[in-house]
Amino acid sequence: MEIRLYNTLGRRRQIFKPIKADRIGIYSCGPTVYGNQHIGHMYAYVQWDVLVRFLRFLDFKVRWVMNITDVGHLTGDNLGDADTGEDKMEKGARREGLTVWQIAEKYIQQFLESADFLNITRPDILCRASRHIKEQIDLAKRIEDNGFTYRTKTGLVFDTAKFPDYARFARLDLKKQRAGERVEVDPEKKQPWDFLLWVTNQPEHIMKWDSPWGVGFPGWHIECTAMSVKYLGKQFDIHTGGQEHIGVHHTNEIAQGHGAYGAQTANFWLHNGWLKLEGAKISKSLGNVILVSDLIARGFDPLSLRYLILTSHYRQGLDFTWEGLKAASRALKRLRETVGSLKKTSRERSHLTADKLKKIEAWRQKFVGSLADDLAMPQALASIWEMLKSNLTSYDKLDMLLDFDEVLGLDLAAVEEAEIPEKIRILAEKRQLLRKEKKWTEADKVRKEIERSGFEVRDTGSSYWLRSK
Ligand SMILES: [Zn+2]
Numbered sequence: 530m531e532i533r534l535y536n537t538l539g540r541r542r543q544i545f546k547p548i549k550a551d552r553i554g555i556y557s558c559g560p561t562v563y564g565n566q567h568i569g570h571m572y573a574y575v576q577w578d579v580l581v582r583f584l585r586f587l588d589f590k591v592r593w594v595m596n597i598t599d600v601g602h603l604t605g606d607n608l609g610d611a612d613t614g615e616d617k618m619e620k621g622a623r624r625e626g627l628t629v630w631q632i633a634e635k636y637i638q639q640f641l642e643s644a645d646f647l648n649i650t651r652p653d654i655l656c657r658a659s660r661h662i663k664e665q666i667d668l669a670k671r672i673e674d675n676g677f678t679y680r681t682k683t684g685l686v687f688d689t690a691k692f693p694d695y696a697r698f699a700r701l702d703l704k705k706q707r708a709g710e711r712v713e714v715d716p717e718k719k720q721p722w723d724f725l726l727w728v729t730n731q732p733e734h735i736m737k738w739d740s741p742w743g744v745g746f747p748g749w750h751i752e753c754t755a756m757s758v759k760y761l762g763k764q765f766d767i768h769t770g771g772q773e774h775i776g777v778h779h780t781n782e783i784a785q786g787h788g789a790y791g792a793q794t795a796n797f798w799l800h801n802g803w804l805k806l807e808g809a810k811i812s813k814s815l816g817n818v819i820l821v822s823d824l825i826a827r828g829f830d831p832l833s834l835r836y837l838i839l840t841s842h843y844r845q846g847l848d849f850t851w852e853g854l855k856a857a858s859r860a861l862k863r864l865r866e867t868v869g870s871l872k873k874t875s876r877e878r879s880h881l882t883a884d885k886l887k888k889i890e891a892w893r894q895k896f897v898g899s900l901a902d903d904l905a906m907p908q909a910l911a912s913i914w915e916m917l918k919s920n921l922t923s924y925d926k927l928d929m930l931l932d933f934d935e936v937l938g939l940d941l942a943a944v945e946e947a948e949i950p951e952k953i954r955i956l957a958e959k960r961q962l963l964r965k966e967k968k969w970t971e972a973d974k975v976r977k978e979i980e981r982s983g984f985e986v987r988d989t990g991s992s993y994w995l996r997s998k
Pocket of ligand 1: 770
């Protein structure tokens, strides 16, 4: 089976071959934890989860690494507040009366909770930038020793003029690039697109560490190169991120790889499109932020969102509407009902004739073949519905569907034929009341009772969610 993935490096689908036979290293740019991760952010993580699950489905051993940006940055590095130049971590801390470290903890938890609701596989390594300062300093030092930097009052700057291919990855026209559109943090930069590897002389900044260039903090881009190389080696298979990262963040990562090791680090660069809300990008300033917990509060099973995401191709993105979510929710319900009825009608596997095996194999090929073609999940999903309508036996349909669900991640194996019983719902309500009254011990007793009955209750902000274990 040949796998093709759209590689931003060549702007086309290319045949994907792992560097080391059956092992694949994947690095995904992860969340910045100064605020809630909304469904727009989660879109990307679901798509990359599908990539990881699919490669594992094909029996590759995948090591999935994701970073958590928990160090504040300045506007000039494209991560501070665009209007004020303020560090968003510190802004968040002030807003909520917490320390920057508490802010990071709080939003890491919110991210993980959202990821769990969406059945996103936990990355093998989830690495925090603040815990890899030494690696970032070592990398910046290496780049400096190789002659790719200069010093300013603001810190250590990557000199893009030393890397003639700087504009190539993003196909930037540097002549047309202007610095005037953003707040410039370092007026001494030689080229506007030069970027800071280490930032110094920021007395107001709270998160600070010692370095050969003075007390300060790393530039944003350096963390991804430092941590991907630490966990996956100088040359690894796949690097993923949002399309908005092509022009700056990934361009700078490529420059850093070149500056440190004479070559950039990833064989394949994959980029996802965006989830938009009625055509607009979701953002706090537009006031259209929707969290996974909001969907649950509105009575949706969060896996409906996962299903909806699977109906879009990762590079195309998705236009989110409540109608679309309702339709996805109905489709998911139908899929679960199908599993339920297949379970009832499925008998022992009858004798497998050559003809039958051929049919099963053809359906499998259809599903796997779509995904091997740059993860064409909409086509893969359509082939599942077709397969379910075919004349295969219940046993074979169920067998295949549950097998494919390892990629879909819709928890179909856990589907009970019965809905959640009234008794369990009442217990969950009772527990919710006890929690509101801060009667934690009693609430915990009720939770255990729910769990003994084979169900699981999960809390989300002010609400909760039930499912069978
Ligand atoms: Zn990154």
